[in-house]
Amino acid sequence: MASRKARQYTMYPKIFSLTRRPSSGCEFLEVEKSGDGAYVARCKVLDRYLTVFQVEKCEKYWRSCPFRRFGALV
Numbered sequence: 001m002a003s004r005k006a007r008q009y010t011m012y013p014k015i016f017s018l019t020r021r022p023s024s025g026c027e028f029l030e031v032e033k034s035g036d037g038a039y040v041a042r043c044k045v046l047d048r049y050l051t052v053f054q055v056e057k058c059e060k061y062w063r064s065c066p067f068r069r070f071g072a073l074v
Helices: 052-064 066-073
Strands: 028-035 040-042
Touching: 040 052, 052 066
Parallel strands: none
Antiparallel strands: 028 040
16 A cells, blocks of 8 residues: 655645634534644645635535535545
């Protein structure tokens, strides 16, 4: 089995940093607190961090998210 390499991301605060902890009913949303007290959100299905705009969509439309449906199948 091939080992999975950890992906490295450059964190651009204006794109990824959230001033409040996001709340979504999606089981694939993972929230982390960064060193400066801000929050970042990660989608387990996409295996990447979400932008502020994407987090807003995740909070509102998580029930109809195509990535969530895909994650539930796997």
